[in-house]
Amino acid sequence: MTNHFIGYQSGRGFLYQLSGASKLIFFILVSVACMTTYDTRLIVLVGLSSLALFKMANIRWQQVSFVIKFIAFFALLNVLMVYLFEPSYGETIYGVKTVLWQGYGRFYLTSQELFYLFNLALKYFCTVPLAVLFLMTTHPSQFASSLNQIGVPYKVAYAVSLTLRYIPDVQEEFYMIRMSQEARGLELSSKEKLMKRIKGNLQIVIPLIFSSLERIDTVSTAMELRRFGKNKKRTWYTYKNFTIADILTIVLAIVIVFITLFLFKWNHGRFYNPWQ
Structure with missing residues (x-):
């Protein structure tokens, strides 16, 4: 029964050997980078990397299923509320309008709105797994x-x-x-x-x-x-001095932040526009 609890789980592997400070710095920097950008390529890359880290940490689905389902519910609710309040926000961002569903009145669906909502939902599955990993691998x-x-x-x-x-x-x-x-x-x-x-x-x-x-x-x-x-x-x-692995982890987080800043300049803003 305890395997279903969200909390520290003792284990072996790369993540368990890192200092809590380096993991905390990595989590904060990468989360800020992913929450500020809407570049789908970076968000997907970080999300897939988070899933790979789950595999490395030997964390089973049963241990995190409740949290993931809970977050999925609120992500879906957030996406729905954003669409209801502004169904045309996507075309305003990307400057193109490709109608997929005519709808009724002010409610219609475009490729741009769908792409924006997809990126919005991805942010949850990019940062939440990192938070769960940090909690479950750090005493x-x-x-x-x-x-x-x-x-x-x-x-x-x-x-x-x-x-x-x-x-x-x-x-x-x-x-x-x-x-x-x-x-x-x-x-x-x-x-x-x-x-x-x-x-x-x-x-x-x-x-x-x-x-x-x-x-x-x-x-x-x-x-x-x-x-x-x-x-x-x-x-x-339980104090631990930084090792080479800790320093490399922090450097990787800083690199991701710089990639985010570079994408800001490359995309001329926060949003990646595949229609340009």
Whole structure:
């Protein structure tokens, strides 16, 4: 059951050997580059590379299926909302109008709008896999030390570390409660109607949130009793110095950023226009 949780998964391989700081820098730089450009070639390349990294990290579909489906739903919803608000935005961007579907009134579909919406959806599947990879291959303590290593105050870094540690615990507790409820006869699987499943899960989530807040208060009190935050600096047990692989990872991220800037100049803007 724990294989379905989003959180750090111990493993071997190139990604697990990298420093958390280098992975964090790579994730930030590449995400910014992919979110600012609409060059389909670069976005597709980064997306396919992310899938290859999943294979290298031995992360199975079952471990990330829920997150991917969740993101796919919101990506589809975002694409739909963009189309409903401005169905002619694509032709405005690319300066060409190729009608594929006449539609009704102001709602029609062009090749340009479809291409723009395709690029918009690609951005989700370009950056989200990188975020999932980072979370699942970086130990929370190493992530905290990495944040502190790049200049984030250690109090903030430690808070992030506790959050990442706590997410799998909350997921495990939720699934345990849900299994207990199902054993008592409360149907929460896909066999039940959607609204009843939502109502049943809310009956679990709301008490779980309050119990989680109580646990957080206990942890913060314990940290205060141990005088956490007294000193301006602290050492980290999981601190790792940069290796050649870390430096190459950061250099690759910088190269991707420069490629994005070059594409801005080459395309005369953020958008790649195949109709020119």
